[in-house]
Amino acid sequence: MNGGTHVAKRKSDVGTLYKGSPGQWSWIAHRITGVAVVLFLFVHIVDTAIIGWGPEAYDRVASVYQNWFVRLLELGLVAAVLYHALNGLKIMLFDFWPKTTRYMKQLSLLSTGIFLAAMIPITWIIGKATLELVGWL
Amino acid sequence: MAARTEERVESQAPPSRGLLGTRGSRERPAGGFEMWAWLFMRISGIVLLFLAVGHVLIMHVVDEGIDRVDFGFVAVRWSDPLWLTWDWAMLTLALVHGINGLRVVVQDYVRPAGARFAVNMFFYTLGFILFVLGTVVVFTFDPSRWPGAA
Numbered sequence: 001m002n003g004g005t006h007v008a009k010r011k012s013d014v015g016t017l018y019k020g021s022p023g024q025w026s027w028i029a030h031r032i033t034g035v036a037v038v039l040f041l042f043v044h045i046v047d048t049a050i051i052g053w054g055p056e057a058y059d060r061v062a063s064v065y066q067n068w069f070v071r072l073l074e075l076g077l078v079a080a081v082l083y084h085a086l087n088g089l090k091i092m093l094f095d096f097w098p099k100t101t102r103y104m105k106q107l108s109l110l111s112t113g114i115f116l117a118a119m120i121p122i123t124w125i126i127g128k129a130t131l132e133l134v135g136w137l
Numbered sequence: 138m139a140a141r142t143e144e145r146v147e148s149q150a151p152p153s154r155g156l157l158g159t160r161g162s163r164e165r166p167a168g169g170f171e172m173w174a175w176l177f178m179r180i181s182g183i184v185l186l187f188l189a190v191g192h193v194l195i196m197h198v199v200d201e202g203i204d205r206v207d208f209g210f211v212a213v214r215w216s217d218p219l220w221l222t223w224d225w226a227m228l229t230l231a232l233v234h235g236i237n238g239l240r241v242v243v244q245d246y247v248r249p250a251g252a253r254f255a256v257n258m259f260f261y262t263l264g265f266i267l268f269v270l271g272t273v274v275v276f277t278f279d280p281s282r283w284p285g286a287a
Contacts, residue, residue, distance in 0.1 A: 035242060038235030045228065045267045049274045054283050055208035065203045074197055081193045088182045095165075095179065122198055129202060 026108060030087050033080040040077055071130040078122055086111045174237055181230045188227040212280035221275060228271040236264040 051058040064070055090111045094101050131137040166172040197203055214220045239260050247253040 031242060034235070034238045038231075038239060041231055041235055042263065042267060045232075045271045049270050051208065051211055052274050052278060058208045058211070062203075062207050065206075074203065078193050078197050081189055085182075085186045085190050089186065092179050092182065125198055126202065129204065 026087050026090070026112075030084060030091070033084040033087075036080050037077070037084060066133060068130050068134050071126060071133065075123060075126045075130075078126070079119055082118060082122075083115050086115050178234060178237060181234045185227070185230055185234060188223060189231060192223070192227060208280075208283075212278075215275070215278055216280075225272065225275045228275065229268065232264050232268050232271075236260050 047061050047064075050061050065074065090107055093107065094104065100107060128137060166175050196206060215224075240257055243253055243256050243260075247256050
């Protein structure tokens with residue numbers, strides 16, 4: 001039985017890698033941002049393909065962005081791509097250098113920190129363009 | 138004896154179900170298709186880190202962002218083999234990366250085998266059609282068909 005306990009401890013060490021906070025939350029965020037980006041990608045390939053029908057058709061598609069709500073979606077898209085990329089980098093770090101999982105909490109805080117720091121100027125830029133669009137700036 | 142103990146320990150472990158129905162961590166695949174899929178996600182992920190993040194920042198953030206993107210902008214861009222290669226590589230890698238990601242998500246939420254097969258086939262077919270569409274557009278686009286527009 002002692003042997004069993006020992007094995008169980010070892011197994012649970014492996015099992016907790018993506019289980020519980022903060023790994024659990026980043027796992028959920030990774031999944032949501034991934035699905036959101038791939039759904040956008042499906043639409044985006046079609047809207048880009050419209051360029052084959054000439055300038056009138058394509059510029060009509062591009063003018064979809066002249067709408068404040070679409071601008072918010074645009075900000076969300078940039079955030080989703082950036083989060084997914086940074087968190088993916090963190091996952092690879094843990095996968096290829098398992099010793100770094102000892103600093104999982106710190107590295108999670110670091111990657112989230114980089115993401116949030118990058119989102120400050122990005123939100124400023126897209127936010128400013130959005131406010132100009134609706135005439136508040 | 139050790140193996141049997143391990144087996145029993147494993148079956149005793151209660152299946153954890155967190156948010157979004159997570160069932161704990163996946164074992165890292167040790168071989169076969171799943172291992173190559175696992176490796177592909179990481180390699181394409183590194184490449185997409187540059188291609189997709191770069192694309193999003195160039196098109197949506199820097200230098201007036203999306204406001205400057207129109208037919209003329211794309212026409213100038215796609216006259217450069219660098220951007221053609223960039224965009225086609227991104228199209229291909231993002232589609233395979235995204236659809237394999239969907240396959241993993243479907244594995245978690247679509248349990249009946251028939252429905253899972255149907256959903257996966259839908260995404261594979263959609264992905265293939267979009268790959269062909271994107272490839273044709275990237276490599277056949279000729280702005281000189283609309284003189285004066287670019």
